Every structure is written in C-alpha cells, then in structure tokens.
Amino acid sequence: MISLLNTVLFDYKVPVIFTFSTRETVISLVQLAKKYSSIKERKIYPLRVKPKFRSLDEACRYVLEGFEDIGPSTADLILRHYKTLDSFFQNYWEVDKIPGIGIKRRDKIIEVMTHEYEAEEGD
Numbered sequence: 001m002i003s004l005l006n007t008v009l010f011d012y013k014v015p016v017i018f019t020f021s022t023r024e025t026v027i028s029l030v031q032l033a034k035k036y037s038s039i040k041e042r043k044i045y046p047l048r049v050k051p052k053f054r055s056l057d058e059a060c061r062y063v064l065e066g067f068e069d070i071g072p073s074t075a076d077l078i079l080r081h082y083k084t085l086d087s088f089f090q091n092y093w094e095v096d097k098i099p100g101i102g103i104k105r106r107d108k109i110i111e112v113m114t115h116e117y118e119a120e121e122g123d
Contacts, residue, residue: 060085068108077101089113 019025048066053059063085064075081098082088088095092113096106 064088067112069105070109074101074105 019028051062053062057079060079061072061075064070064078065072070078077098077100078088078095079085082091092109093106095101095109096103
C-alpha cells in the first residue's frame with residue numbers, strides 16, 4: 001500500500017495527503033509511520049470462500065477440491081474409493097489406481113502433499 005502511494009505521489013505527482021503546511025505533512029507522515037510500524041503480525045487472508053456445509057460429505061469434497069485439477073466429480077471418485085480423508089491422506093501416492101485418475105493428477109497431488117511451506121515475507 002505504501003509503495004502504491006509513493007508511486008502515485010512521486011511518479012505521477014498526484015498529491016494524496018492534503019495538508020496546509022509542510023509541518024502538518026511531516027506530522028501526518030510520522031503518524032502513518034507509527035501506525036504501520038507497530039503492526040507486528042502480518043495478516044494472512046483466505047484463498048477461497050468458506051461455505052457453510054450441509055453435510056460432512058460436502059466438507060470432505062471441499063477439502064479435496066482445493067487441489068489443482070480436482071473438481072467435484074474427481075473428489076467424489078477419491079472419496080468413494082478411500083471412504084475417508086484420513087485414508088486418502090495416508091495413501092495419496094496410490095491415487096492413480098482409481099479408474100479415471102491418471103499419473104499427472106497423482107503427481108500434482110504428491111507435489112502439494114510433500115511441499116514444505118515457506119511463508120514469504122510481505123505475503
């Protein structure tokens with residue numbers, strides 16, 4: 001947000017902070033700096049909407065649909081085969097044995113399941 005304001009202020013020379021004097025501008029900037037420098041934790045925003053589920057089956061499908069290339073039909077296939085998410089997560093590397101699920105989809109699931117999370121600064 002600050003870099004956006006700086007771009008508008010300096011590159012496009014658009015005055016965004018309206019003050020009556022240089023002194024007021026400095027006071028305003030100091031207050032902004034104090035406000036934003038006091039934020040200790042970064043906020044993590046959700047990647048998708050969290051719906052209310054009518055059943056646990058819907059909640060299970062929702063979890064699987066979070067994987068790339070897994071839609072409602074594929075999630076249903078996986079859950080019909082493994083019965084539970086727990087069983088799927090313990091045996092996900094064998095998912096290509098389910099008719100209709102190929103090696104490419106299995107490899108994407110394995111890539112996500114084995115990825116080590118590294119939160120980037122500024123996210």
